[in-house]
Amino acid sequence: MTKTTFSINIERLNNRIQKLGEVGALQGGGVCRLALSEEDRLGRDLVRSWMEDLGLDVTVDRIGNIIGIREGRQALPPVMTGSHIDTVRTGGLYDGNLGVLAGLEVIACLNDLGLETERPVAVGIFTNEEGARFAPDMMGSLVYVGGLDLDEALETTGIDGKSVGDCLSEIGYAGKAHVGSPEVHAFLELHVEQGPVLEEEGVMIGAVNKVQGISWTEFTIKGVSNHAGTTPMRLRRDAGYVAMETGQFARKLAKRMGGDQVATVGAFKLTPNLVNVVPNQAIFTVDLRNTNNEKLLEAEQELFAFVEEIAAAEGVSVSRRELARFDPVDFDDGLVGRVAGWAEHLGYSVKTMPSGAGHDAQMLARVCPTAMVFVPSENGISHNIKEYTAPEEIERGANILLNLMIELAQEKRSFS
Amino acid sequence: MTKTTFSINIERLNNRIQKLGEVGALQGGGVCRLALSEEDRLGRDLVRSWMEDLGLDVTVDRIGNIIGIREGRQALPPVMTGSHIDTVRTGGLYDGNLGVLAGLEVIACLNDLGLETERPVAVGIFTNEEGARFAPDMMGSLVYVGGLDLDEALETTGIDGKSVGDCLSEIGYAGKAHVGSPEVHAFLELHVEQGPVLEEEGVMIGAVNKVQGISWTEFTIKGVSNHAGTTPMRLRRDAGYVAMETGQFARKLAKRMGGDQVATVGAFKLTPNLVNVVPNQAIFTVDLRNTNNEKLLEAEQELFAFVEEIAAAEGVSVSRRELARFDPVDFDDGLVGRVAGWAEHLGYSVKTMPSGAGHDAQMLARVCPTAMVFVPSENGISHNIKEYTAPEEIERGANILLNLMIELAQEKRSFS
Numbered sequence: 001m002t003k004t005t006f007s008i009n010i011e012r013l014n015n016r017i018q019k020l021g022e023v024g025a026l027q028g029g030g031v032c033r034l035a036l037s038e039e040d041r042l043g044r045d046l047v048r049s050w051m052e053d054l055g056l057d058v059t060v061d062r063i064g065n066i067i068g069i070r071e072g073r074q075a076l077p078p079v080m081t082g083s084h085i086d087t088v089r090t091g092g093l094y095d096g097n098l099g100v101l102a103g104l105e106v107i108a109c110l111n112d113l114g115l116e117t118e119r120p121v122a123v124g125i126f127t128n129e130e131g132a133r134f135a136p137d138m139m140g141s142l143v144y145v146g147g148l149d150l151d152e153a154l155e156t157t158g159i160d161g162k163s164v165g166d167c168l169s170e171i172g173y174a175g176k177a178h179v180g181s182p183e184v185h186a187f188l189e190l191h192v193e194q195g196p197v198l199e200e201e202g203v204m205i206g207a208v209n210k211v212q213g214i215s216w217t218e219f220t221i222k223g224v225s226n227h228a229g230t231t232p233m234r235l236r237r238d239a240g241y242v243a244m245e246t247g248q249f250a251r252k253l254a255k256r257m258g259g260d261q262v263a264t265v266g267a268f269k270l271t272p273n274l275v276n277v278v279p280n281q282a283i284f285t286v287d288l289r290n291t292n293n294e295k296l297l298e299a300e301q302e303l304f305a306f307v308e309e310i311a312a313a314e315g316v317s318v319s320r321r322e323l324a325r326f327d328p329v330d331f332d333d334g335l336v337g338r339v340a341g342w343a344e345h346l347g348y349s350v351k352t353m354p355s356g357a358g359h360d361a362q363m364l365a366r367v368c369p370t371a372m373v374f375v376p377s378e379n380g381i382s383h384n385i386k387e388y389t390a391p392e393e394i395e396r397g398a399n400i401l402l403n404l405m406i407e408l409a410q411e412k413r414s415f416s
Numbered sequence: 417m418t419k420t421t422f423s424i425n426i427e428r429l430n431n432r433i434q435k436l437g438e439v440g441a442l443q444g445g446g447v448c449r450l451a452l453s454e455e456d457r458l459g460r461d462l463v464r465s466w467m468e469d470l471g472l473d474v475t476v477d478r479i480g481n482i483i484g485i486r487e488g489r490q491a492l493p494p495v496m497t498g499s500h501i502d503t504v505r506t507g508g509l510y511d512g513n514l515g516v517l518a519g520l521e522v523i524a525c526l527n528d529l530g531l532e533t534e535r536p537v538a539v540g541i542f543t544n545e546e547g548a549r550f551a552p553d554m555m556g557s558l559v560y561v562g563g564l565d566l567d568e569a570l571e572t573t574g575i576d577g578k579s580v581g582d583c584l585s586e587i588g589y590a591g592k593a594h595v596g597s598p599e600v601h602a603f604l605e606l607h608v609e610q611g612p613v614l615e616e617e618g619v620m621i622g623a624v625n626k627v628q629g630i631s632w633t634e635f636t637i638k639g640v641s642n643h644a645g646t647t648p649m650r651l652r653r654d655a656g657y658v659a660m661e662t663g664q665f666a667r668k669l670a671k672r673m674g675g676d677q678v679a680t681v682g683a684f685k686l687t688p689n690l691v692n693v694v695p696n697q698a699i700f701t702v703d704l705r706n707t708n709n710e711k712l713l714e715a716e717q718e719l720f721a722f723v724e725e726i727a728a729a730e731g732v733s734v735s736r737r738e739l740a741r742f743d744p745v746d747f748d749d750g751l752v753g754r755v756a757g758w759a760e761h762l763g764y765s766v767k768t769m770p771s772g773a774g775h776d777a778q779m780l781a782r783v784c785p786t787a788m789v790f791v792p793s794e795n796g797i798s799h800n801i802k803e804y805t806a807p808e809e810i811e812r813g814a815n816i817l818l819n820l821m822i823e824l825a826q827e828k829r830s831f832s
Contacts, residue, residue, distance in 0.1 A: 195646025212645055216691055227798060228680035228703045229628055229772030230611025233670050235796070240681055244663040251657050254649050264644035265656055266691045268684060275632055275682045275701040275739065277799075285691040287644045323691060356645030380651070382643060 003345060006109060008402050010395040013105040017394075020046060020085065020101065021093035030385025031093060035086035035128035035139075036064070036164065041171035043085045047100060047125060054107045056123065060175025063143045063153055064127040064168045069182070070107050072120040072409060077185040077368075079117075079408040081106065081401060082124030083360055084140070088132045092387020094192045094394075098375075099360075100125050102190045102398040106405050117409035119185055126360045127173075133158040141363035143179050150179055186335060186408050186415065187364035190373045190401045192389050194357050196380025203351045204396050206374030207340040210354040211362040212260065212289040213296045213328035218267075219246065219307060223316035225272065225280035236278055237315045240270050243282035246307045250286050253302055260354050261290045261299055291328045291354040329362040332369035332415075338407070339371050342400045357382075369415045373397050419761060422525060424818050426811040429521040433810075436462060436501065436517065437509035446801025447509060451502040451544035451555075452480070452580065457587035459501050463516060463541060470523045472539065476591025479559045479569055480543040480584045485598070486523055488536040488825060493601040493784075495533075495824040497522065497817060498540030499776055500556070504548045508803025510608045510810075514791075515776075516541050518606045518814040522821050533825035535601055542776045543589075549574040552740075557779035559595050566595055602751060602824050602831065603780035606789045606817045608805050610773050612796025619767045620812050622790030623756040626770040627778040628676065628705040629712045629744035634683075635662065635723060639732035641688065641696035652694055653731045656686050659698035662723045666702050669718055676770050677706045677715060707744045707770040745778040748785035748831075754823070755787050758816045773798075785831045789813050 023046060024031045024039030033039040048066060051058050056068030069078055083099025103123035110121065126144065131137025134156050142148040154165035168174035193199075198206055223239035247265040254263035264287040271281035286303060290296040304320070311318040336352060343350035355362075355372065364370045375397035378388040439462060440447045440455030449455040464482060467474050472484030485494055499515025519539035526537065542560065547553025550572050558564040570581035584590035609615075614622055639655035663681040670679035680703040687697035702719060706712040720736065727734040752768060759766035771778075771788065780786045791813035794804040 193646065194643055195648075196642075196651050197646075197648060200651060214645070218691075225800075226612075226796060227610055227773060228682055229630070229678065229705050229774075230609065230613075230798070231678070231772070231796060232611075232613060232676070233667075233678055235612050235616060238667070238680075240684060241664065241667050244660040244667075244681065244684075247660040248657065248664055251649075251654070251660075260648070262645065262647070262649055264654075264692070264694055265660065266644055266686070266693050266695060267689045268656060268660075268686045269689075270682070270684045273683045273685075275634075276680070276703050277682050278680055279682060287692050289645050356647070357643060358645075380642060380647060382646070 005346065006113065006402050006406060008105045008109055008395060008398040010391050012108060013101060013394065013398060014391050016050065016101045016104065017093055017097060020097055026090065026385055028385060031087050031091050032089050033085065033087045034089065034133045035130060036133065036167035036171055038171065040086050044125070044173060047085060050104055051123065054104060054111060056107060059177040060173055061177040061179045062150055062175055063140050063179050064173040064175060065140045065144060065179065066125040068123045070110060070121045072117045074118055076119045077183040078120035078122040079186050079405055080122040080124055080184045081188045081405060082126065083189050083191060084126045084129030086128055086130050088130050088383045090385050092382060092384060094387055094389050095194065095382055096129055098394065099189045099191050102401050105398055106402050109402055115406070117406065118412050119409045121405060121409050122182065129360055134164055138358055138360055138363055141360035145363045145366045146180060147363060147366065184364065184368040187361060187368050187370040188373065188401060188404060189359060189361040190397045191359055192382060193374040193377045194382035195377065197353060198351065198374060198376035199378065199380065201351065204348040204393065205343040205350040205400060206353045207336050207343065207350055208355050208372035208374055209331050209336040209352050210291040211329040211358065212291050212354055212356050213293050214324055214326045215288040215296055215300055216285060216323035218283065218285050218321045218323050220319050221282040221311060221316050223280050223314065226278040228276040228278055231278060238278050239282040239316050240279035242311050242314050242316055243268065243284045245310050247284060249306050250303055253299060257295065257299060259295065261295060262356065263288050285323065289356060293327050296328065329365050331365055331371045335369045335371035338404055339373055339400060342404050346399055348396050373400050421762065422529065422818050422822060424521045424525055424811060424814040426807050428524060429517060429810065429814060430807050432466065432517045432520065433509055433513060436513055442506065442801055444801060447503050447507050448505050449501065449503045450505065450549045451546060452549065452583035452587055454587065456502050460589060463501060466520055467539065470520060470527060472523060475593040476589055477593040477595045478566055478591055479556050479595050480589040480591060481556045481560060481595065482541040484539045486526060486537045488533045490534055492535045493599040494536035494538040495602050495821055496538040496540055496600045497604045497821060498542065499605050499607060500542045500545030502544055502546050504546050504799045506801050508798060508800060510803055510805050511610065511798055512545055514608060514810065515606045518817050521814055522818050525818055531822065533822065534828050535825045537821060537825050538598065545776055550580055554774055554776055554779055557776035561779045561782045562596060563779060563782065600780065600784040603777060603784050603786040604789065604817060604820060605775060605777040606813045607775060608798060608803070609790040609793045610798035611793065613769060614767065614790060614792035615794065615796065617767065620764040620809065621759040621766040621816060622769045623752050623759065623766055624771050624788035624790055625747050625752040625768050626707040627745040627774065628707050628770055628772050629709050630740055630742045631704040631712055631716050632701060632739035634699065634701050634737045634739050636735050637698040637727060637732050639696050639730065642694040644692040644694055647694060654694050655698040655732050656695035658727050658730050658732055659684065659700045661726050663700060665722050666719055669715060673711065673715060675711065677711060678772065679704050701739065705772060709743050712744065745781050747781055747787045751785045751787035754820055755789055755816060758820050762815055764812050789816050
């Protein structure tokens with residue numbers, strides 16, 4: 001059977017990406033549209049106007065998620081795509097924005113084709129995915145799937161002391177709609193990879209089958225401050241040494257475990273931090289990630305056991321604080337296979353791969369079959385004004401989204 | 417032959433230690449008398465008045481060193497003792513001050529005994545030993561022995577932008593005397609150990625035979641900043657990892673080399689220092705010390721080779737900057753033996769040991785036979801308001817100083 005294939009209009013999509021990139025633009029490139037800021041409001045106003053121009057039925061829910069729906073023949077749960085348009089402080093034009101604007105491009109194509117679908121097709125813009133102003137990140141989608149209480153989310157205060165609820169009112173996005181409507185048939189999200197794997201391997205499309213689980217631990221080592229010259233090695237209780245030894249162990253642990261296990265010591269601070277004083281305190285973080293929760297637990301346990309052992313040997317104390325812990329998420333195998341199938345059908349090289357970063361799709365995965373499509377990030381750079389993905393790469397990803405969305409929207413049967 | 421032995425008056429010495437400790441006293445204990453500050457002036461004024469009360473002939477030289485001389489029968493080079501009275505920002509009552517005030521106690525005893533010595537006996541207070549305001553440390557004694565040009569020293573600007581010369585004038589200690597006079601027959605310095613070895617081993621007296629050579633290196637590692645989740649281990653160029661690996665290598669190198677080799681990573685800074693970002697820069701210091709210069713060079717070479725190797729393997733760049741490099745100093749074997757001999761004669765346990773910290777005595781060692789006497793530091797703590805040495809421990813050290821100074825002052829023959 002020959003499948004009918006459709007193609008998006010990359011010029012139209014790219015125009016929207018550039019236009020949205022002008023809202024909150026930074027000197028030298030990139031954007032700053034922190035969640036629920038004035039810049040976020042301007043970005044929301046712009047994209048909502050595009051949604052309305054495309055004939056979508058737009059609602060804003062109580063956590064500020066914007067959902068635009070194109071009617072189907074039947075009043076069935078829609079096929080949804082989407083992402084977020086808030087950014088980090090020095091964000092790029094693609095992270096999140098691409099997923100939302102590619103959704104609009106799908107709608108535009110359906111309109112151009114005059115295509116009536118069985119199911120409605122929806123595009124969602126989820127509030128505060130980045131978490132750069134309010135914690136936790138992925139807030140809007142988390143509330144959407146019932147993973148976070150609405151009132152708790154609204155009361156969350158940000159880095160500037162303002163609450164989510166007050167900021168939503170201030171920018172005019174404290175909507176009335178129930179959070180979590182509509183029920184969703186299936187969810188797809190197109191996103192830039194934010195890592196170097198596709199580029200490195202020369203692959204065009206990532207069919208994302210999992211999201212890595214995340215474990216962030218902050219360790220505080222307390223030893224004894226001593227003179228670097230007069231204190232023999234055997235009498236030292238060096239907090240910095242224990243921290244460094246643990247840090248390099250984490251690195252080697254990840255290498256030894258292999259697979260997609262990663263480990264990063266990103267933050268590290270010594271006290272008193274003087275060249276000739278043995279540090280009496282070291283505070284450092286270890287970021288562990290794995291798509292397999294058992295492996296992630298194993299990595300945590302090995303790391304925790306190692307730091308206890310080396311701290312005891314050095315005669316220093318160690319305490320640890322969990323900064324974040326998310327279990328890994330598995331996307332829907334069938335849907336992931338269909339992403340890969342469409343890539344092959346369209347002649348694009350494809351790799352089934354996990355996501356190392358968090359995305360709204362991982363929240364939606366709790367309530368419906370979900371998958372993601374990755375396109376390459378130049379030099380693996382993201383959360384940076386240099387973030388870039390070429391139009392021809394975006395086009396490939398958006399074509400997969402378009403064709404799979406249409407296919408899903410013609411399905412009358414719900415997933416079992 | 418039974419030697420005549422003399423004893424110092426510990427109450428008188430301790431009173432002076434406490435009185436000087438009131439000048440620049442900090443809340444909670446300790447003192448702050450940064451070199452050439454108003455507090456330093458008050459301390460100098462107090463000790464100079466004591467010198468004058470003891471009948472010493474006091475001169476101030478052009479770098480602000482204060483030399484008090486008690487005449488001998490002959491106009492020979494004096495036997496000198498002394499140290500410094502400037503402190504670090506959170507200094508104790510003993511570091512430096514003990515050496516100066518024990519010198520005054522020796523003079524007081526000579527006066528009490530009505531003892532005429534063959535040679536003059538001198539007590540020196542050297543300018544800016546700590547280096548906490550002006551670099552280099554041990555400045556006054558370094559200029560005294562011709563190791564640093566006087567004009568260069570006077571032009572040195574401190575952490576507050578003022579020059580040594582201006583500050584000397586301001587506090588009234590820009591003296592007229594030639595720096596380096598008088599020529600010295602032998603130099604002794606009583607000092608607190610500032611380390612834990614004597615206390616740990618239950619020994620009363622350290623006969624200091626060497627001062628460790630010091631090598632301070634600052635390393636800057638430059639890698640690539642990347643997302644901690646999306647960047648596979650094999651694609652990382654992690655500056656922080658290379659720094660930690662080097663730090664723990666330095667530690668193990670010192671343990672492996674043994675002897676008195678020590679290694680310390682005291683300062684360590686990552687950029688951007690965020691939990692979920694692979695660091696693109698690490699700046700850290702390694703402090704290496706050994707009493708044997710060949711061993712110290714060997715330690716440096718091993719360390720430098722290791723960091724180059726691990727940096728190359730990680731694909732990061734490494735540059736290094738020498739922050740300080742002093743060769744080890746050997747004290748006079750004969751004089752060190754006489755310190756140990758007097759300790760034994762007086763019934764004190766004694767250990768011949770190196771100094772891990774720098775002292776004025778190591779400068780004087782360039783021009784005359786020199787040795788030091790160490791007394792224990794409680795918990796090895798120094799450069800800290802908790803610095804403490806008990807009066808009975810000070811008494812022992814000062815008794816050795818007194819008896820050996822008298823012995824040296826009766827020598828007509830100069831050292832060959």
